[in-house]
Amino acid sequence: MNIQAIGERSELLRTMRSWFADNDYLEVSTPILSTHLIPEPTIANFATQYISEFHGSRELYLVPSPEVHMKRIIAETKRNIYQFSHCFRNREQIGSYHNPEFTMLEYYTVGADDEDSIAITEELVVRTALAGTPESVLPPFRRMTVAEACKRYAQFDLDTTQSVAALRKEATRLGLSVPAQPESWEETFNRIFLNFVEPNLPQDRPLVLCEYPKQIVCLAKEIPGRPYRRRWELYAGGIELANCYDEERDKAKVEAYYREQYAILANQRSVSGEVIPDIDTRFPEIFDASFPQCSGVAMGIDRLLMLQGRHKTIGDLILFNVSDMMADG
Amino acid sequence: MIKAGQIDKGTALLIKGQPFICVEREFVNPGKGSAFVRLKLKSPATGQTLRETMKSQDNAEDITVEDRDCQYLYNDGENFHFMMTETYEQIEIPMTSFEDYQFIMKEGETYRVTFWEHQPLDIQVPAKVIFEVAEAEEAVKGDTVTGATKNVTTETGLVVRVPIFIKQGERILVNTETKEYLERVNK
Numbered sequence: 001m002n003i004q005a006i007g008e009r010s011e012l013l014r015t016m017r018s019w020f021a022d023n024d025y026l027e028v029s030t031p032i033l034s035t036h037l038i039p040e041p042t043i044a045n046f047a048t049q050y051i052s053e054f055h056g057s058r059e060l061y062l063v064p065s066p067e068v069h070m071k072r073i074i075a076e077t078k079r080n081i082y083q084f085s086h087c088f089r090n091r092e093q094i095g096s097y098h099n100p101e102f103t104m105l106e107y108y109t110v111g112a113d114d115e116d117s118i119a120i121t122e123e124l125v126v127r128t129a130l131a132g133t134p135e136s137v138l139p140p141f142r143r144m145t146v147a148e149a150c151k152r153y154a155q156f157d158l159d160t161t162q163s164v165a166a167l168r169k170e171a172t173r174l175g176l177s178v179p180a181q182p183e184s185w186e187e188t189f190n191r192i193f194l195n196f197v198e199p200n201l202p203q204d205r206p207l208v209l210c211e212y213p214k215q216i217v218c219l220a221k222e223i224p225g226r227p228y229r230r231r232w233e234l235y236a237g238g239i240e241l242a243n244c245y246d247e248e249r250d251k252a253k254v255e256a257y258y259r260e261q262y263a264i265l266a267n268q269r270s271v272s273g274e275v276i277p278d279i280d281t282r283f284p285e286i287f288d289a290s291f292p293q294c295s296g297v298a299m300g301i302d303r304l305l306m307l308q309g310r311h312k313t314i315g316d317l318i319l320f321n322v323s324d325m326m327a328d329g
Numbered sequence: 330m331i332k333a334g335q336i337d338k339g340t341a342l343l344i345k346g347q348p349f350i351c352v353e354r355e356f357v358n359p360g361k362g363s364a365f366v367r368l369k370l371k372s373p374a375t376g377q378t379l380r381e382t383m384k385s386q387d388n389a390e391d392i393t394v395e396d397r398d399c400q401y402l403y404n405d406g407e408n409f410h411f412m413m414t415e416t417y418e419q420i421e422i423p424m425t426s427f428e429d430y431q432f433i434m435k436e437g438e439t440y441r442v443t444f445w446e447h448q449p450l451d452i453q454v455p456a457k458v459i460f461e462v463a464e465a466e467e468a469v470k471g472d473t474v475t476g477a478t479k480n481v482t483t484e485t486g487l488v489v490r491v492p493i494f495i496k497q498g499e500r501i502l503v504n505t506e507t508k509e510y511l512e513r514v515n516k
Binding site (some may be wrong): 040042091092093095096097098179186187190191193194195197198199212216233240243312322 | 354355356357359360361362363364365366368369380381382384387388502507
């Protein structure tokens with residue numbers, strides 16, 4: 001057991017809580033065991049059975065993120081909120097930077113957009129960094145759009161490779177073998193991104209990689225007239241540390257997201273036999289005219305601690321991680 | 330054929346006709362996207378390193394390999410020399426493919442070596458090994474800070490950071506992958 005890591009986690013959470021309190025954020029606590037989940041086809045879920053002689057039995061799920069419950073709180077309070085939440089992702093393979101259960105910090109700032117969230121995150125990180133945090137994890141953050149990164153590291157123009165065929169041609173030019181069976185634009189994009197772009201991103205400072213392709217469907221707003229979304233990911237030390245959306249609050253668009261993503265999820269999982277969670281079809285109703293403009297950031301706390309404390313893996317930071325428990329039988 | 334997601338450390342693959350061993354594997358889910366696996370592969374024959382990121386569902390060509398007991402004799406700065414314990418046949422394995430192994434393997438000890446069609450691909454060293462401390466600095470007097478450490482050198486020449494109470498001649502358990510001290514071994 002890494003005693004030093006226990007102290008580091010305690011210290012970071014204490015200073016972060018104090019920073020959020022000073023900056024007018026409410027700490028909230030939402031369930032990790034839920035009756036409904038957000039439909040996210042690429043995130044496999046954990047299900048368990050609630051048993052009651054009086055209420056009948058019912059499938060419940062461990063949340064992959066606290067997003068939907070937190071947005072319900074924003075709808076009611078119109079306040080800045082944050083939470084340290086345990087999150088669960090099944091099929092998440094166990095490795096240096098992954099554990100099926102991990103700690104996520106999620107914070108939503110009312111009235112802010114994705115651009116404001118960069119400054120907020122810089123402030124949060126610099127004010128709460130542990131002593132001895134390397135410069136590569138400290139502000140100022142560099143900024144680069146995904147299109148700039150593609151041009152620089154994979155020599156192609158993302159604006160003009162919006163079709164599956166055009167992107168596939170670039171992948172082939174780069175020497176990637178794309179399987180014969182048709183692949184979605186997003187899958188081919190990820191192949192190029194992971195082989196040529198991500199490994200070459202600068203690591204001397206944290207990097208905000210912004211304007212993600214709109215084909216990567218999520219609840220971040222689309223940029224009008226351009227094929228991108230108001231979303232950024234923070235990279236530090238070459239790994240994904242945080243994800244930010246300018247939150248979609250158009251009810252019709254959230255409804256469409258729920259309908260389409262649930263159809264994809266149910267279709268894939270009826271073949272694979274994996275858990276198909278119930279979804280809350282009434283969730284989009286919270287996005288009426290009074291739902292405030294807001295920007296949300298989700299940050300991997302175990303990874304942040306790993307980088308700040310110069311640990312090699314998150315294994316030291318997640319006590320009793322699944323990998324260790326399985327090794328012990 | 331196997332799925333890329335099943336490739337593990339030590340899996341042998343044939344890539345463009347050449348055998349490679351997987352030495353590092355990390356899973357990535359880009360921006361909550363579908364699962365990919367990032368591999369670092371080594372060709373033991375040439376020492377060449379290959380980095381490749383594949384979808385977990387992609388196919389990869391695995392090869393059937395065989396493990397044999399081999400006694401480690403010595404290294405000449407370029408190659409490790411082993412003797413196969415069944416046939417007494419001597420083999421050489423380029424050191425460049427196995428960074429730091431000269432500081433981990435002990436002369437005279439037997440290791441499992443992975444072969445593909447008579448070609449040695451991999452040397453398996455235990456995840457945890459007991460070493461004897463051959464050289465240790467004296468702890469600085471008055472240095473009573475909790476968690477204070479110093480460097481020691483093992484009988485194989487491996488430098489390990491240990492707590493200051495470890496003395497020359499004592500035995501320590503070391504993680505051979507991270508080269509980190511785990512615990513003192515009592516006789």
